[in-house]
Amino acid sequence: MARSHLPSVVASLNRNRFPNLFEVLSRKTVAPLDLFSFYIYMRDQQRSVDYLDFWLDVSQHLQLCRLYVRRLHRSVIEDTPEMEKNSKRSSFILDNAGEGPSYGGEKGNVSDQRLSAFLRSDNGSRQHSPQNSLGSNISGERPPRASFMTLDTNSPNDPNSPGQDSSADNQPRREDLRASAEKILYTYLLPGSEREIIIPQSILHDVQDAIEGQEQRSDPELFDPAKDYVFQAMERDAFPGFLQSKGLGNLVPQSMMIRLIIGLISFFGAAWTAFILIFLDKPKSTRCWIILPFTVAVYFIFTHQYMLDPILAIIGYSEYTLMDFNRIREPFVKKTLTTRSITSLGLFLLVDAAICCLFIFVPGKRL
Known part of the structure; x- marks a missing residue:
């Protein structure tokens, strides 16, 4: 960032809103809504x-x-x-x-x-x-x-x-x-x-x-x-999608697809294992191990659904390209992502607990 732009950038960071396109193109914004991020978005996602x-x-x-x-x-x-x-x-x-x-x-x-x-x-x-x-x-x-x-x-x-x-x-x-x-x-x-x-x-x-x-x-x-x-x-x-991708989320489409695949595979494996343990009438202490794959599955599915990794957002990171993370410097974006992260984490814990309790406490019956 050029030295002459620093005063305008600092002043713009006080806004309590998302920046507009002119502010992004004028280099009055910082990551993850800076010009470099918009360039990557136009190149990799919009193809324009x-x-x-x-x-x-x-x-x-x-x-x-x-x-x-x-x-x-x-x-x-x-x-x-x-x-x-x-x-x-x-x-x-x-x-x-x-x-x-x-x-x-x-x-x-x-x-x-x-x-x-x-x-x-x-x-x-x-x-x-x-x-x-x-x-x-x-x-x-x-x-x-x-x-x-x-x-x-x-x-x-x-x-x-x-x-x-x-x-x-x-x-x-x-x-x-x-x-x-x-x-x-x-x-x-x-x-x-x-x-x-x-x-x-x-x-x-x-x-x-x-x-x-x-x-x-x-x-x-x-x-x-x-x-x-x-x-x-x-x-x-292009700009509305850019704001949704970088202002309301912190993952790129490639990462979201990988997380969805891992989440579905983990969920299938956890459900298959849980049914086997139920039909073998294994004790509940043994069935508690299915919490791990179910937790991984639900977490990754939630990150795909919300385009947001809540843990990364809370510690202040956003994904530029696949597995390339940078700090979130826009205060309004950081506040927005933190709020969404807390909400999504609450829903994740609720759904994960409900699924785990269902497969752990259901009565077993040996076939």
Whole structure:
């Protein structure tokens, strides 16, 4: 988690509710409802991680545009004579493109709309970067998603972020913005593309025409309709299941299926053994041993039914992937899972006791 996000994350932890999708995508949540958990859920359970990757890549494109304008603004300031640096006209356009020296807004970015308007008006007329630039990363293979999720290119406090690197090698050019926009179009939107996502044809046509048409746009605003559509699709189709899986439970489907199989086998074995002991008229002290397999069976069946392992939840752990457990850090989720765990444990003990008493105290009869 980037250092600049810590205050917002700490403030968000005080909420007495589940987070919404925007908070998850904005990295204002922690495990088990963090962005990494949502990414795994979209990949392993929804099988639609391309939608989330598209949303993240468009957000990364926005960060690249902000970085480009920030560098452009600094270059103009450095090239401006000392007597002209105080001129409002010399930096008004760039300041209002989202990279002015304001510290009161969201990290100095005044407006994404102004940023897009400036990039459209710039039209590739400015070149302030050397040959080595971010274009080598954009036009090549897509970087691993985990590195993007841990990188905050808009963080003024992160010494490793591009915004703080004074090296010219990290200065994006206008060609890099266009390469990034084209890569998003050719990777996700065009029919038959490598990771095609389904969006309305009207939105696809507008984006394609803006990038490949006469305008030759690369500003982030051109992706807004597609980004909004993808966000609404994830919010409607995937996010409720994610909250149910991670906010009300702490097991993944593979683990739940294994527990169900073990529970049913244990229950069958315990019931078969219990009937044998009854029909052999064994004493109750001997029949008490069936408590063990019945307890295992009922516990595993309950964990499958509730998607919750109450013992793991009470000690504060949730399952990311099969047999990979991590601590629960969202206070509201921890409180909710603890309450559900106590309830499910009570029901488990009640059912287990009833079944064991039935097979232990029933009168035996030798056949």
